[in-house]
């Protein structure tokens with residue numbers, strides 16, 4: 533069943549180009565509009581939305597954090613992302629014009645389900661982004677967009693994350709279009725870039741040899757830090773989660789700019805710091821800020837593992853290890869930058885002799901609160 537792979541996780545990492553392609557398939561109709569799967573909401577309902585909450589757990593929550601950047605940029609609707617397990621306990625302000633987006637691979641995560649039910653009690657509209665047909669979360673939602681990732685067996689989420697991002701980008705584009713904030717040709721331009729990503733992922737996956745080697749080198753590290761800005765920040769969080777979950781190592785993700793407010797004190801001689809660098813194209817300021825953050829950590833002894841776009845020459849001087857990813861628009865970059873972090877965590881876990889597909893203390897689907 534593992535198709536020649538040592539672990540389901542490796543197989544699922546390699547399935548990502550196809551999973552993303554299938555999630556995109558048939559989403560743009562002849563009129564250039566994004567098509568969702570089950571929409572029991574009218575376009576007018578979507579035009580009336582004045583606030584969005586995304587609720588999810590773990591990796592799906594990180595997909596939500598990336599989505600916030602895209603949704604706010606494209607639709608100009610305020611969007612908050614909340615851990616599903618915290619949502620209802622803080623008594624959020626919700627009403628008919630609130631859209632709650634519940635992201636869940638399994639569709640059965642109890643925390644996310646309870647957040648969704650709370651939202652519905654408050655009359656909010658709920659849209660599910662889910663990988664499992666007919667599961668509870670999409671059944672109880674007003675609209676659904678399925679990710680077509682196929683079954684994910686490994687406990688650590690990989691292809692689910694990339695397909696969640698893909699689907700959530702489509703949700704953002706759909707909302708922007710229905711509300712008239714983006715024209716069909718603008719939406720089509722983003723979709724075209726999305727459609728290029730499966731081939732880019734295939735190319736990226738073919739270059740993962742050095743990452744596997746690095747994983748072997750890092751097997752005895754006592755802590756690994758991850759830094760990023762903008763959409764690179766949730767990618768840093770995701771990289772750290774994968775490492776904790778699989779390698780049972782201390783790992784933490786930080787917003788690169790926040791490091792100097794305390795956590796930089798953690799950095800010692802040789803501390804590995806994985807740095808997710810934004811594209812230098814378009815948003816040069818963001819890129820330059822991250823480069824200076826890399827210099828800061830390096831000056832304090834960090835061993836820097838830099839994930840940067842092809843053609844970004846400025847970073848090379850500050851990288852102890854440089855991992856290249858294909859060029860994408862800034863908002864879509866997590867579809868690329870996450871992949872080496874998955875491979876790294878998987879490699880470190882394997883090098884430590886851990887059970888990669890079934891890490892200790894974890895279950896694939898968490899059906900208790």
Ligand code: M6R
Nearest residue numbers: 590591592636637638641688689
């Ligand atoms: O099925 P869900 O997407 O609702 O699951 C949410 C989390 O439990 C899940 O993403 C978890 O964090 C993964 N094991 C992370 O790799």
